[in-house]
Amino acid sequence: METIAERLKSALLSLQQSAVDAHRAPNSVQLLAVSKTKPVSDIVLAYEAGQRKFGENYVQEGVEKVQQLQDFKDIEWHFIGPLQSNKTRLVAEHFDWVQSIDRVKIARRLSEQRSPFKPLNVLIQVNINDEDSKSGVAPTEIAALAADIDALPNLILRGLMTIPAAAQSEQQLQQSFAHMHQAFTDLKASYPQVDTLSMGMSGDMEQAIKAGSTMVRLGTALFGPRARP
């Protein structure tokens, strides 16, 4: 069985190769290691192999890991899961990024609860395939939510995140990714600090990079299969 360090190394190689294949700079795509449900010891192994950005989906679990690893000062923690308003304070106080903003109410609370000395980086989650089961705003709602977020003092709008529908043909997936890239380009035109398009996971990283992703979120490819989703 491969070690986490080996999996990380080959994930970075294929990420860079996908970028080069798409005529993009090899360092133009960031890797977020999604460590949900995995033990802190796995995060430490990835850290020792050079990984610094980690993503967590569940508030309680994520905060516990942030606290246990507080001596690892250069870890950048991303919250990527659904967020209820009664949990925003914990996220505002412990994470560096929130990728799953889809309501102004959540954004307002995060801004109120965040220290003004260290603004929180946020992405708007887009429900690109209009799935009932998924969080995220419709593409037509991005501009209004972006304007609301931009007016909040302690948040910095950095871009967009999406989780495309699982049951799509290759061609449909490409269309979804292309649609996201267009929305990202439009957003950048209004907000110069926007630089992050978070799309692509273990199963579709290559297509996402081809379509212009700047951050892929890999769980299974680094840490192996999970018991829970």
Ligand SMILES: *Cc1c(COP(=O)(O)O)cnc(C)c1O
């Ligand atoms: C779990 C999860 C991932 C990682 O998925 P893998 O298929 O294991 O790479 C990425 N993004 C989000 C939002 C997730 O919840």
